[in-house]
Amino acid sequence: MQKIIGHLIDGTLVSSDSSRTQPVFDPATGAIRAQVALADASTVGAAIASAEQAFPAWRNTPALKRARIMARFRVLLEEQADVIAALITAEHGKVLSDAHGELQRGIENVEYASYAPELLKGEHARNVGPGIDSWSEFQALGVTAGITPFNFPAMVPLWMWPMAVVCGNTFVLKPSERAPSSTLYIARLALEAGLPPGVLNVVNGDREAVETLLHDPRVRAVSFVGSTPVAEHIYAEGCRAGKRVQALGGAKNxxxxxxxxxxxxxxxxxxxxxxxxxxxxxxxxxxxxxxxxxxxxxxxxxxxxxxxxxxxxxxxxxxxxxxxxxxxxxxxxxxxxxxxxxxxxxxxxxxxxxxxxxxxxxxxxxxxxxxxxxxxxxxxxxxxxxxxxxxxxxxxxxxxxxxxxxxxxxxxxxxxxxxxxxxxxxxxxxxxxxxxxxNVPLPVPVAYHSFGGWKRSLFGDLHAYGPDAVRFYTKRKTITQRWPSAGVREGSVFSFPSSRT
The missing domain is CATH 3.40.309.10 (Aldehyde Dehydrogenase; Chain A, domain 2)
Structure with missing residues (x-):
């Protein structure tokens, strides 16, 4: 009997309720390695519900604690690099040295995510008006989601969910059904590093899973990497559903x-x-x-x-x-x-x-x-x-x-x-x-910059990972506060407020 690759929901490996599966091949031999379960709408809904339930406690977890989990996670990725690279090669086909290179670029994004306390610091201004202070905060969105391609089953997911969760969000990841094993293995390492159940969920699937993520109102933002026709569809449908969307498409460099x-x-x-x-x-x-x-x-x-x-x-x-x-x-x-x-x-x-x-x-x-x-x-x-x-x-x-x-x-x-x-x-x-x-043929930005093209290679205003990821996975809130002096009573003011009033 062939191995069935399932999902990771609420910290537990589960099989799908759907009877639909799809073979996962070894490209070097053409042989079937396993069957991957294709999540139906109810399975995706369960992952979203788990993420929604985990969000309040995770949002209020100190940024430093979230960052420390990412630091431990980075160490585990480095320790398990040979295992992960072998899984990538077995399902994608790329040579092992290339698989290691892919993983290393993903690890660099995890390392950047571990700077969360610095990245999430707001801005403060004292006495913007008489006795008035003002500051901004970067607050989490809620449940976020990512849809990732077969060609970088380790790196591209690591562009997305580490930054999303260190910003205080929870995440539902839908990796490529062609190369699911390394993605799922990495997610289990995140749990081992201390990520609470429900903060990261992984559902394998096809278009039904994608459409569920796009139209479920509990999902607040969607990240995508893939072909331009699909990117354009995801951007249009996600925006129509009121979500924040970044969709990276094709290229001809x-x-x-x-x-x-x-x-x-x-x-x-x-x-x-x-x-x-x-x-x-x-x-x-x-x-x-x-x-x-x-x-x-x-x-x-x-x-x-x-x-x-x-x-x-x-x-x-x-x-x-x-x-x-x-x-x-x-x-x-x-x-x-x-x-x-x-x-x-x-x-x-x-x-x-x-x-x-x-x-x-x-x-x-x-x-x-x-x-x-x-x-x-x-x-x-x-x-x-x-x-x-x-x-x-x-x-x-x-x-x-x-x-x-x-x-x-x-x-x-x-x-x-x-x-x-x-x-x-x-x-x-x-x-x-x-x-x-x-004189650099593959100008892929390092983790503390951001990745993205122009024209029909990117739909959305913000690029992937780096500083743009903080902006994408948070919403700015600005607070203006005044504490009048004791005993001072002021009359009504009908002009628009300014620093002079």
Whole structure:
């Protein structure tokens, strides 16, 4: 009998009342690892009720005590890093070193959350008027929720719920049903660290679970990371239901390679940015925009040499550079994009569609693919492939490269490779993208900044984690207080109050 992955509600592992389940695959072999229970509306409702019941006591727990739980939790994550990384690799397919890197970035967000007493300090002003003091406080919202993707089953949840709970909220997490085990394991470590039952609940599920979270009035805020069509739906439905919503969507990130760039550095950077995690990253770089044919030719020569040396295989093999894609369906989709690129006239220089890994013939493997002469309007230029496919775009000037980037519907990340400080400064000042790198291919902000794109890569006003997370998971309350002197009686005042009255 196959293992059933259930839910974590009110501090207890439970199975779903629903008879619906979905297989969880090992992408390296194609074999079914387990079945994950898909929560129905009543199961999600039970998680929300648990979070609602836990909220009053947790809201009134001192911020320092909440922060200390996060500090203990960070230690447990570090101690269990090998176990967590193995779970990520087993269900997502990424190589172990990449899984460890993902977890480390999540741990850094937990560490930032442990600064809660400092982050939640309000503002105070004495004598804003005669005998009047005023101050602001950052108060918790209540029950909050997060919906997270398969490609970062550890890191993205750790972007959300640690900051939410240290701000005094309770949380219901709906992770991807494709890779649920590491997320659930991490949540159990949080309980071990001292998080009270009900403060964090995890429900595995599909659209029924998502829609329940969106429409239940007890849920005050929703965070989401995923594709743009789903992000747009969640933002619209959540806002219509009166919730605070941040929804991070898709990307099509361009790397600009200038004539003065260090080509060897650019090649090495693009190898990881395009093919790391098999391209299943919203900050991956699937387009290299080369300023001049000489730059393009030199870049291609370096890339082809590096690609030939790549080792593709199961993520659990420490000698591998790239593992499989997450599902058979996604493998077919990525292959279809490569087919379409050829049909639309791009030049396929490296074809990974026929790759087979000995002993893993049923795994979801595709080799790195490299296109030249990719142009705007082609499907492989416009759409997010989410696979190991890099396209070379040829332009004549930096201005032309920037026009292409600004015209694209996505504005998540971009980067420029150059030795010219003036060009770099012009690029960073004027490009219409939310996260920009200079000689850095994956400009993912550190935990004490915030993550988010522009245009159709982000719906909502506030970015993920960092300082914006405090603003998203709290509401500001401003108190103005006056204590008249004993025995002093004042007459009625009909003018609008000001510092003069």
């Amino acid at each position: 361009h790397a600009v390679i200038m004539p003065d760039a260090d080509i060897a550095q650019a090649v090495h950077a693009l190898m990881g940015a395009a093919y790391g995690s098999c391209g299943e990253r919203c900050m991956a770089v699937p387009l290299a925009v080369c300023v001049g044919d000489q730059v393009a030719d030199a870049l291609i020569a370096g890339l082809k040499e590096e690609i030939a040396a790549m080792h593709v295989g199961p993520g659990s093999d420490n000698t591998c550079d790239m593992g499989p894609l997450v599902t058979r369906q996604h493998l077919d989709k990525v292959r279809g994009y490569v087919d379409q690129g050829v049909a639309e006239g791009a030049t396929l220089l490296v074809d990974g569609r026929t790759l087979t890994v000995p002993g893993h013939e049923e795994g979801y493997f595709i080799g790195p693919c490299l296109f030249d002469h990719v142009r705007p309007g082609m499907t492989i230029y416009q759409e997010e492939i989410f696979g190991p496919v890099l396209g070379i775009v040829r332009v004549n000037t930096l201005a032309e490269a920037m026009q292409l980037i600004d015209a694209h519907e996505y504005g998540n990340g971009t980067c420029i490779f150059t030795r010219d400080g003036e060009a770099a400064r012009h690029f960073t000042d004027h490009i219409q993208v939310g996260m920009v790198g200079v």
